[in-house]
Amino acid sequence: MANVITATGALGRTARARDALGGWMPFIVIAPSVVASFIYVFVFTAWTLYVSMSNSSLLPTYGFVGLKPYFELWSNQRWSIAYGNLFFFSAFYVILSLAVGLALAIAIDQRVKGEAFWRTIFLYPLAVSFIVTGTVWSWLYSPNAGIEFLVRNLGWHDFTFRLTTSKSTAIFAIIATGVWQSSGFAMALFLAGLRSVDPDLVRAAQIDGAGPARIYRKVILPSIAPIFVAVAVVLLQFAIKTFDLVVALTGGGPGISTTFPAIYVYDLMFQRGQIAIGAAAAIMMLLALAVVLVPYALWTTWRARRGAAHG
Known part of the structure; x- marks a missing residue:
C-alpha cells in the first residue's frame, strides 16, 4: 500500500511539473526573440542617441558635446535637400500608390475574366x-x-x-518606380x-x-477607411527608409538632387567617418518614423477601445 501511495504521489508531482512546464513553455519559446528585439531596438537606439551627442568621428568615442552634431547636421545643405526630397517623395509616392492601388482594386472587384491572372500580374x-526594381528601371x-x-x-530619332x-526630373523617375513597386500591395x-x-x-x-x-463614394469607400490609414502608414514607412531604390536608380544624383536621408546617413558613417x-x-x-507610427498606434488603440465600449 505504501508503494502504491508513493507511486501515486510521484505521478501527481510529474503531472504538476508537466502542467507547469506547459504553462511556461510559450514564454520560454518567445523569450530569446523578445530579448533580442529589446536589445536591437531599445539598447541600440539608446546607444545611437548617445553617440549622436558625442564627439565621435572615425570610431565611436564618448565625449559628450550635447546637440552640436545636430546643429552641424541641419546647417549642411545636403541634409536639407535630403529631408526635403523625403517629404516630396513621400507625398507623391503615398498618394499615387493609394490612387493606383485603389483603381486596380475597384477594376478587379468587378469580377473581371481572368481575375486570378490579373491579381498575380x-x-x-x-x-x-x-x-x-531600381536596377531594371535604371536600364529602362x-x-x-x-x-x-x-x-x-x-x-523617332528626336525622341528623348x-x-x-x-x-529636375530624376526624383519623378524615383516616384514612378516606387509607385510601380508598391501599388500592387495597396x-x-x-x-x-x-x-x-x-x-x-x-x-x-x-x-x-x-x-x-x-x-x-458614399458606402463602400467609407467602410474601408481604416484600410486607407493602414496602407498609408506602411507606405510612409517604405518612403522614410528608402535607400536601395535610389542607389540603384540615381545614386543620389545628378549631383545631390536625389539624396535621401538614408543615403546621407550611410555616406556620413561609412564614407566620411563622421559617426556622430x-x-x-x-x-x-x-523621429520621422515616430511621427508616423505613434499617432497610428494611438489611433488603433482608441479605435479598439471605442469598438469594445460599443460592444
Missing part, C-alpha cells in the same frame, strides 16, 4: 526587391539601352527619355477590404437608386 512587383531610363534607345531605333539624367489590401463590405449595405443603396459611382553626425541623422530618421 499586379502583385508581382511586390515580390521583387527594391534593389532589383538609360538613353543607351532603354526606352529612348528603343524608340529611336523605331525611327532621360528622366534620371536631369536634376491593391491587395484594398481588394480584401472591398470584398469584406456587407452586401446588404450595397443592396440597400441600389434599392434607393444610387449608381455605382455614388455607392463607392551620422548618428544624429539616424535619430532624425527615427
Whole structure:
C-alpha cells in the first residue's frame, strides 16, 4: 500500500511539473526573440542617441558635446535637400500608390475574366526587391539601352527619355518606380477590404437608386477607411527608409538632387567617418518614423477601445 501511495504521489508531482512546464513553455519559446528585439531596438537606439551627442568621428568615442552634431547636421545643405526630397517623395509616392492601388482594386472587384491572372500580374512587383526594381528601371531610363534607345531605333530619332539624367526630373523617375513597386500591395489590401463590405449595405443603396459611382463614394469607400490609414502608414514607412531604390536608380544624383536621408546617413558613417553626425541623422530618421507610427498606434488603440465600449 505504501508503494502504491508513493507511486501515486510521484505521478501527481510529474503531472504538476508537466502542467507547469506547459504553462511556461510559450514564454520560454518567445523569450530569446523578445530579448533580442529589446536589445536591437531599445539598447541600440539608446546607444545611437548617445553617440549622436558625442564627439565621435572615425570610431565611436564618448565625449559628450550635447546637440552640436545636430546643429552641424541641419546647417549642411545636403541634409536639407535630403529631408526635403523625403517629404516630396513621400507625398507623391503615398498618394499615387493609394490612387493606383485603389483603381486596380475597384477594376478587379468587378469580377473581371481572368481575375486570378490579373491579381498575380499586379502583385508581382511586390515580390521583387527594391534593389532589383531600381536596377531594371535604371536600364529602362538609360538613353543607351532603354526606352529612348528603343524608340529611336523605331525611327523617332528626336525622341528623348532621360528622366534620371536631369536634376529636375530624376526624383519623378524615383516616384514612378516606387509607385510601380508598391501599388500592387495597396491593391491587395484594398481588394480584401472591398470584398469584406456587407452586401446588404450595397443592396440597400441600389434599392434607393444610387449608381455605382455614388455607392463607392458614399458606402463602400467609407467602410474601408481604416484600410486607407493602414496602407498609408506602411507606405510612409517604405518612403522614410528608402535607400536601395535610389542607389540603384540615381545614386543620389545628378549631383545631390536625389539624396535621401538614408543615403546621407550611410555616406556620413561609412564614407566620411563622421559617426556622430551620422548618428544624429539616424535619430532624425527615427523621429520621422515616430511621427508616423505613434499617432497610428494611438489611433488603433482608441479605435479598439471605442469598438469594445460599443460592444
